[in-house]
Amino acid sequence: MPQLLRRTYNSLTRLGPRRSVETLLSIAEDSLFDMRMGTDTTARIPQAELEVISPEHQAEAKPYVMTRARALRRAFEYSGAPLDKSFIDIGSGKGKVVMTAALFGFKRIVGIEFAPELVELARRNLTKVRSHLPADTDVQVVCADATRYDYGPDDCVFFLYNPFGADVMTAFCQQLARSLKAHPRKLWIIYTDPAFIDVMLGQLPVVEKPRLIYGGFEIAFLTHDPATN
Ligand SMILES: C[S@@+](CC[C@H](N)C(=O)[O-])C[C@H]1O[C@@H](n2cnc3c(N)ncnc32)[C@H](O)[C@@H]1O
Structure with missing residues (x-):
């Protein structure tokens, strides 16, 4: 109880009353x-407890922390990203x-x-929600480094929750830019806790719209639109 009180007090002083209530509702829902x-899904996992397929990128990798579903749904609506x-x-x-986007x-x-280890956990989580999804939803989790994945012509909506630092972000943007050159298309990028947005703005032909706080x-x-930027 004292810990709960301390966390509530910290949240109130850091976020103010409206955002603290939103946080409490989000935690309860998840x-x-x-x-x-x-x-x-909820417990945080530091990178020090994980093995990864590209250890050279682990120093810049952020710990596993999840995005709250209530904030996500608002972000999806506000982004205008097409569901198809x-x-x-x-x-x-x-x-x-992945589960929230599918739902x-x-x-x-x-x-x-x-x-x-996280890929396995995510796949196990997915099996639990699959019966709640429409039969034609195609959802998968791939074990890959984001800087080396081959982004295809239909990969248009990107979500990031501050996954890595500046150098890995640069490599990721360069990979995405190569895909964009090969397959010109519109992009919608949703970037939570956007610590390295300057890298993204410098590397990709994108424009930013006002941020959402929840x-x-x-x-x-x-967003990127080949017709305008
Ligand atoms: C802050 S967590 C976000 C998890 C999830 N996207 C969410 O919002 O609930 C960031 C995740 O990015 C992963 N990650 C970091 N660097 C990566 C890389 N180069 N390639 C693929 N995944 C990476 C981490 O292991 C971690 O699970």
Whole structure:
């Protein structure tokens, strides 16, 4: 109880009353989701406890922390991203974003994660929600490094929750730029806790629209349209 009181006090002083209430509602919803579905998404995992397929990128990798579903749904609505284009979660962790995107109505969703243990966990989580999804939803989690994945012509909606630092972000953007050159198309990028957005703005032909703030999250939105930028 003293810990709960301390956390509530810290949240109130850091975020103010409105965002603290949004945070509490978000935590409650995600805990209930895990209880009801039998999934396991909430606990943070530091990189020091994970093995990854590209150790040279681990120093810049952020710990596993999940995005809250309430903030995500608002971000999806605000982004204007089309549900019939592929949705890619860059650094998909335990699969919370992948599951939320599928339940929101995206038709093809791919999670990309470089820690095999998290990939396994996400796949287990997905089996628990599959019966709640329309039969034609194509959802998968791939064990890959985001800087080396081959992004295809239908991969148009990208989600990132501050997965890595500046150098890996540069390599990821260069990989995406190569894909864009090979397959010119519109892009919608949703970037939560956008610590390295300057790298993205410098590397990709994108424009930013006003940010969304919900609970503890600040979310940036970038778009690319070959007709205009
Ligand atoms: C902050 S967590 C976000 C998890 C999930 N996207 C969410 O919002 O709930 C960032 C994730 O990115 C993964 N990651 C970091 N660097 C990566 C890379 N180069 N390739 C693929 N995944 C990476 C981490 O292992 C971690 O699971």
